[in-house]
Amino acid sequence: MGFSTTLIVNGVTRTIDLDDPRVTLLDLLRERLQLTGTKKGCDRGQCGVCTVILDGRRVNSCLALAISHDGANVLTIEGVAQGNRLHPVQEAFLAHDGLQCGFCTPGQIMSAIGLIQEGQAGDDPERVREGMSGNLCRCAAYQGITQAVLAAQKTLSAVSRKDVA
Amino acid sequence: MKTFDYIRPASVQDAVAAASESGTAYLAAGTNLMDLMKGGVIRPDKLVDITRLPGLDRIEDLPDGDARVGALVRNADLAHDRNFSRRFPAVAEALLSGASAQLRNAATVGGNLLQRTRCAYFYDVASACNKRDPGTGCDARGGDSRLQAIMGWSEHCIATHPSDFCVPLVALDAIVEVAGKAGQREIPLEAFHRLPGDTPHRESVLEPGDLIVAVRLPADAARFAAHSRYLKVRERTSYAFAVVSAAAALRFEGPTIVEARVALGGVAMKPWRAREAEAVLTGEQAAISLFRRAAEAVLATAKPSGDNGFKIELARRVTVRALALAAAGTPARPPALPASPLAVSGVALHA
Numbered sequence A: 001m002g003f004s005t006t007l008i009v010n011g012v013t014r015t016i017d018l019d020d021p022r023v024t025l026l027d028l029l030r031e032r033l034q035l036t037g038t039k040k041g042c043d044r045g046q047c048g049v050c051t052v053i054l055d056g057r058r059v060n061s062c063l064a065l066a067i068s069h070d071g072a073n074v075l076t077i078e079g080v081a082q083g084n085r086l087h088p089v090q091e092a093f094l095a096h097d098g099l100q101c102g103f104c105t106p107g108q109i110m111s112a113i114g115l116i117q118e119g120q121a122g123d124d125p126e127r128v129r130e131g132m133s134g135n136l137c138r139c140a141a142y143q144g145i146t147q148a149v150l151a152a153q154k155t156l157s158a159v160s161r162k163d164v165a
Numbered sequence B: 001m002k003t004f005d006y007i008r009p010a011s012v013q014d015a016v017a018a019a020s021e022s023g024t025a026y027l028a029a030g031t032n033l034m035d036l037m038k039g040g041v042i043r044p045d046k047l048v049d050i051t052r053l054p055g056l057d058r059i060e061d062l063p064d065g066d067a068r069v070g071a072l073v074r075n076a077d078l079a080h081d082r083n084f085s086r087r088f089p090a091v092a093e094a095l096l097s098g099a100s101a102q103l104r105n106a107a108t109v110g111g112n113l114l115q116r117t118r119c120a121y122f123y124d125v126a127s128a129c130n131k132r133d134p135g136t137g138c139d140a141r142g143g144d145s146r147l148q149a150i151m152g153w154s155e156h157c158i159a160t161h162p163s164d165f166c167v168p169l170v171a172l173d174a175i176v177e178v179a180g181k182a183g184q185r186e187i188p189l190e191a192f193h194r195l196p197g198d199t200p201h202r203e204s205v206l207e208p209g210d211l212i213v214a215v216r217l218p219a220d221a222a223r224f225a226a227h228s229r230y231l232k233v234r235e236r237t238s239y240a241f242a243v244v245s246a247a248a249a250l251r252f253e254g255p256t257i258v259e260a261r262v263a264l265g266g267v268a269m270k271p272w273r274a275r276e277a278e279a280v281l282t283g284e285q286a287a288i289s290l291f292r293r294a295a296e297a298v299l300a301t302a303k304p305s306g307d308n309g310f311k312i313e314l315a316r317r318v319t320v321r322a323l324a325l326a327a328a329g330t331p332a333r334p335p336a337l338p339a340s341p342l343a344v345s346g347v348a349l350h351a
Helices: A025-032 A088-095 A105-118 A125-131 A142-164 B012-019 B033-038 B075-079 B082-087 B089-096 B101-106 B109-114 B166-171 B219-227 B275-281 B288-299 B310-328
Strands: A003-009 A012-018 A051-054 A057-060 A073-075 B005-007 B024-027 B046-049 B059-061 B067-070 B175-180 B183-188 B211-217 B228-233 B244-253 B256-265
Touching: A003 A025, A012 A025, A025 A051, A051 A105, A057 A105, A057 B101, A088 A105, A088 A142, A105 A125, A105 A142, A105 B101, A125 A142, B012 B024, B012 B046, B012 B175, B012 B211, B059 B082, B067 B082, B075 B089, B075 B101, B075 B109, B082 B089, B082 B219, B089 B166, B089 B228, B089 B244, B109 B211, B166 B228, B166 B244, B166 B256, B219 B228, B219 B244, B219 B256, B228 B310, B244 B310, B256 B275, B256 B288, B256 B310, B275 B288, B288 B310
Parallel strands: A003 A073, B005 B046, B024 B046
Antiparallel strands: A003 A012, A051 A057, A051 A073, B059 B067, B067 B211, B175 B183, B175 B211, B228 B244, B244 B256
16 A cells, blocks of 8 residues: 655655555655654654654654655754755854764754744753753763753844844 | 554544544554554554544633643643643643653643553563553562552552643543544543553543543633642653652632642552542641641552552652642742752742
């Protein structure tokens, strides 16, 4: 039985013929679309490395059944930079050493983008840590990650103020 | 993962008909279901995807003042709904203390009620588990039982229900609206989950095909808004299930508690409504000594199911402290660490 699934991935409409209903959004991105920036860690919704923005919300793509999200809009790490210009959250992770080995970084960055959009954390480091607790970092770069998120949020709110003006 | 048929019905009626066959499971966000299917813990033949069913994603106040929350409302959306969290702050705090931001963004209200236990023996398909495979026994008995139940357990199962959301809900007399083969019906949340007895595989009173369509909170439950808290002890500060939790809601007239609601989480296979505690509190003035008597009343029947006697004392202290926090008043905004005993507060830390 075949299932045709259409997704808008990083702004591009992609139609994928699924030969198996078991394909997760994560496996679809990595194995069918070769978008391997989104990582597979635990594959059970515990580590957060597979975080993507699905219809405007950060979620664990390993727990999302692709077939159930036909028509959805997906933003992955490959879609956040504009050409050679990094996203402000990517810049902030570099500036604040928000990584060591880098394996969890795509998930951290997508989660941070989601957190900033949600707007619940403000400039409170405790709320940022709580809001990022779904992303594990085995190198324990947490201090840098928290600083990066706070800095990126400041940059992004300055940009959006300029946009309004 | 075993393969399965996949269907996406267009109406609640079609969904109920499709899911009435054995071997069928409803799929909403799948945050628990996918995990269980990947582990081979449950192996449905068919998934009935309910995510596109119309009308199940609304949060509304009904004309009579009841709050009605559709089964497909996301946990995060409910917690951040200004009107809902103002009326039912302990429910919002409990939601925010659960899982991670990513999971709260996906997981639904109906799915939260029906999530399965996190008992390690249930998850480990090599272990005996009466809940997973009826009649095979319970390896948690005599096994690693530190986090298992202290109330309402049986020789057949000592697991706990993992939901935070359900704890304040049961305290506030929530009602579950269910669509089934014979039409729609209402079940008080307190009567929704079943204790294990000798049928631990039956976790709720739902029948095949039954679909949760909404959860309702009565208008009266909003009268506790000024003194409502959820407190949750877990093994790390964030993103962990409760070892023990408590919801406390008080209504004062002057210095007197005229109405009290208390429920415990992490202690049994259902959210545990503590009516004995409520009876002790009603008509009295708030004091730590009173809160201790209330906690004693509910925990009088608690019994270790293994190496978890500490949970009885912990539940006593969590209950006392949740009551003290509720008496001190609901904060204007949930703390940075929702429901955490480590959150800064004006209340004495050691109950």
